Amino acid sequence: xxxxxxxxxxxxxxxxxxxxxxxxxxxxxxxxxxxxxxxxxxxxxxxxxxxxxxxxxxxxxxxxxxxxxxxxxxxxxxxxxxxxxxxxxxxxxxxxxxxxxxxxxxxxxxxxxxxxxxxxxxxxxxxxxxxxxxxxxxxxxxxxxxxxxxxxxxxxxxxxxxxxxxxxxxxxxxxxxxxxxxxxxxxxxxxxxxxxxxxxxxxxxxxxxxxxxxxxxxxxxxxxxxxxxxxxxxxxxxxxxxxxxxxxxxxxxxxxxxxxxxxxxxxxxxxxxxxxxxxxxxxxxxxxxxxxxxxxxxxxxxxxxxxxxxxxxxxxxxxxxxxxxxxxxxxxxxxxxxxxxxxxxxxxxxxxxxxxxxxxxxxxxxxxxxxxxxxxxxxxxxxxxxxxxxxxxxxxx
Numbered sequence: 001x002x003x004x005x006x007x008x009x010x011x012x013x014x015x016x017x018x019x020x021x022x023x024x025x026x027x028x029x030x031x032x033x034x035x036x037x038x039x040x041x042x043x044x045x046x047x048x049x050x051x052x053x054x055x056x057x058x059x060x061x062x063x064x065x066x067x068x069x070x071x072x073x074x075x076x077x078x079x080x081x082x083x084x085x086x087x088x089x090x091x092x093x094x095x096x097x098x099x100x101x102x103x104x105x106x107x108x109x110x111x112x113x114x115x116x117x118x119x120x121x122x123x124x125x126x127x128x129x130x131x132x133x134x135x136x137x138x139x140x141x142x143x144x145x146x147x148x149x150x151x152x153x154x155x156x157x158x159x160x161x162x163x164x165x166x167x168x169x170x171x172x173x174x175x176x177x178x179x180x181x182x183x184x185x186x187x188x189x190x191x192x193x194x195x196x197x198x199x200x201x202x203x204x205x206x207x208x209x210x211x212x213x214x215x216x217x218x219x220x221x222x223x224x225x226x227x228x229x230x231x232x233x234x235x236x237x238x239x240x241x242x243x244x245x246x247x248x249x250x251x252x253x254x255x256x257x258x259x260x261x262x263x264x265x266x267x268x269x270x271x272x273x274x275x276x277x278x279x280x281x282x283x284x285x286x287x288x289x290x291x292x293x294x295x296x297x298x299x300x301x302x303x304x305x306x307x308x309x310x311x312x313x314x315x316x317x318x319x320x321x322x323x324x325x326x327x328x329x330x331x332x333x334x335x336x337x338x339x340x341x342x343x344x345x346x347x348x349x350x351x352x353x354x355x356x357x358x359x360x361x362x363x364x365x366x367x368x369x370x371x372x373x374x375x376x377x378x379x380x381x382x383x384x385x386x387x388x389x390x391x392x393x394x395x396x397x
Contacts (some may be wrong), residue, residue: 216353257359
């Protein structure tokens with residue numbers, strides 16, 4: 001199913017704000033950003049839902065036609081039963097079935113298609129809570145001829161377990177009151193889209209900078225020296241330009257560590273890309289035409305809001321493994337947090353991630369690099385609107 005109008009500017013802005021709030025750890029900002037994103041997503045999907053209901057009329061009964069057109073998401077029998085039951089009971093509470101694992105498989109598939117960083121790493125979806133086994137890329141795990149006598153020690157050094165039970169990801173999902181009445185198809189679309197956006201922001205932030213305390217250990221963290229389960233930041237290498245000599249040191253370090261076992265990527269915040277990298281990579285030829293050149297080391301540039309500004313993470317992205325379990329439960333959230341005109345649920349699922357080697361990634365500090373002048377942004381909006389979410393009054397028409 002296509003993502004309808006999920007690229008509109010309002011939703012884009014609220015998505016970026018949610019990324020930044022999750023990355024910076026400000027609880028108040030996270031609550032505000034979460035509410036704004038829920039409102040934007042509601043507006044987008046509500047508008048499309050009612051538009052399609054109005055325009056399609058009798059064709060809305062033909063599921064195959066609508067699925068072929070990308071208006072409705074094809075559902076498995078268990079998914080249809082789950083969302084039909086939820087629509088009937090007007091709630092995700094006390095249902096006969098749990099959220100089908102195929103929903104999370106679909107969400108992860110969409111995330112890896114639309115988020116370059118999560119697509120680039122070694123993402124492993126599993127159907128149950130279990131341990132994943134991964135190989136340290138710097139260790140020898142295959143041999144010609146006779147099996148060595150110390151094979152047990154070699155296997156223990158070369159292969160490492162990753163327990164998915166060690167970290168639990170809890171994501172809020174706000175469902176606008178009245179959305180259950182739209183039926184199972186649009187309810188499924190809303191749930192999957194919301195989980196996709198919130199999971200991508202949360203997972204991507206954890207992959208980059210998770211501290212290991214009940215969450216993945218990010219690329220920017222050391223794999224030693226933890227205090228109370230929290231792993232420290234890697235030391236950042238000063239990088240004042242993108243000249244070959246400056247970048248060669250990082251590549252030499254990856255080569256020395258034997259972690260340059262694939263194409264190296266430079267992962268950077270989009271703000272830093274436009275302010276610092278783009279001006280150095282855009283060149284003018286003799287005919288006054290502009291061209292965008294590659295980094296002298298040939299690194300693939302991946303943009304991610306999860307990376308702090310003025311930082312670049314270098315490494316072969318497949319040297320980071322992320323395991324996510326498809327076992328998810330949805331429960332009504334009845335604590336103090338509340339969003340007006342919405343029912344709040346919490347989705348709990350398990351996942352864990354870690355670099356496959358302690359020297360798989362290096363962090364560069366580009367704060368000293370010459371950059372573009374960025375205009376000041378406008379402050380918070382103060383637009384007065386009549387009524388509440390979903391209200392239509394004479395004043396607001």
